[in-house]
Amino acid sequence: MWKLSVLVGLSFILSVLAEDDGENNVVEQVPIDLITYTVATEETDGYLRYIRSAHLYGYHVKTLGMGEKWEGGQMAGTGGGHKVNLLRKALKPFKGNNNIIIMFTDSYDVMFLGPPEKVLAKFKKFDSRVVFSAEVLLWPDKSLAPEFPVTETSYKYLNSGGFIGYAGDILEILEEHPVKNEDDDQLYYTKLFLNKTLREKYRMRLDHKASIFQNINAATQDLRMNVDKAKTEGTFLENMVTGETPLVLHGNGPSKLALNFLSNYLARSWDPINGCTACPREPLNLSPPFPLIMMAIFIPWNTPFLGEFFEKIENLTYPKNRMMLFIYNNMAYHDELVDTFIEENAGQYLSHKQIASKDNTPESHARNLAVQLCLVKKCDYFFTVDSLAHLDNPDTLLNLLQAQKRFVAPMLVRPNKAWSNFWGDLSSQGYYARSLDYMDIVNNERRGLWNVPYVSSCYLIHKEVISKIKGAFTQENYDPDMSLAKSLRDTGVFMFVDNREDYGHLIDADTFDVTLKNPELYQNVENQLDWAKRYIHPNYSQSLMEDAVIAQPCPDVYWFPIVTPRYCKELIEVMENFGQWSSGKNT
Template structure:
């Protein structure tokens, strides 16, 4: 009796536990694994992944379907695609429509029923805007945790397409109260009955069809239809973007996942319904084992292809010069030195800037014959930018061209960029290009509701290469590669650069988004950068000279002396032609000639008298024929040269003297001529140290000249083009300018730290 009295409450508690579990919605997996013979557990273990049939509808082969099928594959899911290759007659899915999906599913379920597969579980999802995030086992376990449920539909926050039906829903106070037809799972007999409830035309709305069945209380209860209000399986993104967080940098998970922070669920299928497709594209960069912090870009590795030299694709290189461009000469050299056989390149060179026309024409005449074909579009052709870009695209589509490689003159590329993009395996891909030191790049991470720039959460990480890979983005510009087979499909015939109210690149990318063609940007390598044209003023003489601040990389490459870096070679002895007078290579030959051209074009040389209105005092004790840098708009540029390039030299040879930035209120170019001012009397400079930069060459451009340091009776006569003399100013280095007997001598002078 004692034993029975003890066992009775134990059995009661056990039965009560089952009862409570059933009332709350599910028996735990752990409980059923230990009690497999329990009647309430048997059904849960009658089904396995082999009993689930996964179906979708997709009539077109596109990037969305490709991504969907990959997400299924990496999660071990076998999907049957219905309607593949057939004509879509279900209307525009941005509007009510989609009844064709029901009719295709109806035919498939009819076949399954005939084959005696009534014990199957059916999982149906949309395809182009859906990703699987878990295995069938996980999805099945989650579905079977829903109590008394034979069919489970996805749920969302909006009642669509008929908002008037919202009041008929049983409970609109909960999260995601409304049915969404983009995903559902259930037992074959019930789903078969749902799709055969009444006839539906291909153009009818599938979501409205399922909604009316759900709102029929008798049908809902008879067929045991439920909605996944908490997104335990199906996560619809539209209206829930603030609820869903991407978890990409976790210490406990190898691969990124999403979490609904409101319902505390980790969804297993995500659907970018309605206007949330771009967010799904963003998530798709990470989800379904596409990228992780530890594994890197797995998707990149899957897609990469090997280029074979004997079977290289044919490329149309379309070059666009749409605005006055700094350092265009270097851009054209880059086009020429692209690492790709020119016989495999069809060149289309479009220039729309009259200022550049002579330079561009010279380039074309010299090199057009090297390419498979070459075509020019000139400013005089009066063709708009959008029309020119469409010409390039259509010319490539209608020829044997495999790829279009579009390059704007603002792009500065490494020679291997084209090859890398071709080997990436992506259909439309841009190399990441950024203005040096800025976050301005050639892609947008997101777009706002008006179609303009918005910053994605990972934009800065991509720009600064904190994360590396290939990223699905909504907008690319300046430089990109496009596979032409994609643009020869019927669905992409509408892609164009022409659209009222927006520029050609925005029109192009918007039309790509509309037809579901994904754009990508790669930051796997350092592909180059963008030049900044915002302050480029072609009204100036030699306008590139003024680009030191906005395009410093190009500026220093062109204008700094090629041997400047050798000044810091510890094994190299510094040249000292006179005591404490040092000689350094500083500026290039081109800098010197263009500097002189700027001064002569300005032409307002001082008269060489002691009266000088340019000075605050109005008096110059030791006058020269000169032009001050502030007269030609180069004062701040020259002061920057002193700070960045001269100061390190001074600190190296005049040990212990540090002054940063250097101060110089007198920066000027002096001109010596036999018939003007041929020499300069002995004097001290009002400086701590002075620099004297030779802008032209003795015995070539002039005869005579030089500098004599009187205290040491030491003269520097054979000055070197682009080299500076650096010497102390006050007290010790009393000096004079030696007589120029022929030609014109130009020197650049600064009195540093007066």
């Protein structure tokens, strides 16, 4: 267990719990009338998550507004009346019908945690015509707090992100009380509920115990994930305060990141027995012509072992004739190495664009330019690799494509350290915070695809997202990576980090001093792995074996390899550069 600090006529299952056939597909059984509605104007990552959970448990969702212009205002503040009006229109065929039960939920920040027959069973226990979800905080009009009935839990206030009731009753309420598209839907439903006459007429209730609906905001301390039934049910959510197991989870208000964290595990996404059950099982069909990819390499820092970095770029198995090359180098120290790489390799790519150190182009502008070029060239994917990211796995790009995500990054870690290219959580100021599962993921004790709030250094972006990140690297008060991550979070694009395979590692450039002769020689502590690969002789370890035969050219002299010829050459160059050899005199 992990405690968190953090349309008509659709049918659903009645008699038997929906069974998973092992492929996250639900086998449907005896139907009953229950209609589930939601509103979404575009297929965001949040909507796709919602639909996945609906399919998993057997909900057939009717989506209202898809492809239409959203007229409900900016949902970061008040608004959402458009949702009410879309639902009113959809319910008109049920006028006077008080036998059919309908459920409405938001979609972008909601997921199902259990099957519809459990929802129906819990709803009927309320002895109510309409049940609204409840939350801890009152929004948007706090002055209404005294008007709410006294409750035995902290879930006292109405939340409009989920409700269930009889279709005819709900339509009657909506038709008698009009609302403008730009008005606030939560305030609208709140005032309806606080109207005592209406509340008693329709026996309106709030789900004070989160029996059906769990709103996360200000309630993360009440929740824990349980894996006691992982083999058969996967990871499920418990409310420790009310003792309930909610069936609809809503990341209301500022709790979107908490929902993203939970979604990595819930709805049979990951558990310690079955692993990543939400990871793609059907491979992506990659055949000629392969997707067109722009590979953008960025060297914004003086970086040790850049030669090895370029070797690994050359070794990537993706067809180079389906790649466009973009290289940005901001460091004069690396000019020669970059020019050599371009001279020897650029001809293999469809095209290449270079921004040299002498151009004095700011990093953020270069990153925005690369995105713009990708759009102009109509690429299918945008693949960024920073000079700190060593892709030891030649199949990295192919594997990332198989993740089938719109934004995915290979997990890269500084060897033997906890420093990686992703953050598991954010602080209240929007900077790094360690999630409960961060170390387990970094140490590969849990493998899968993880929805996280920040990634850097290397990532693959699908063309559906590329147009959304035009100019995303230049937000005020943020470095380029922070700026991009915030832009993606604000536009509802999920960032996934992938550790299903081992992809490579990160270089530590913090102490790399290019004023030194052969500065990599001094990196034996900060970048021990790369230092050893370059400078320790590959046969050195053989000399340490118990049965090793060590050559002795003369008595008491043992001859075995320790370092590479390159080490010897560079060490001599360091001493020659120092230029203060001993004269050989004892003075």
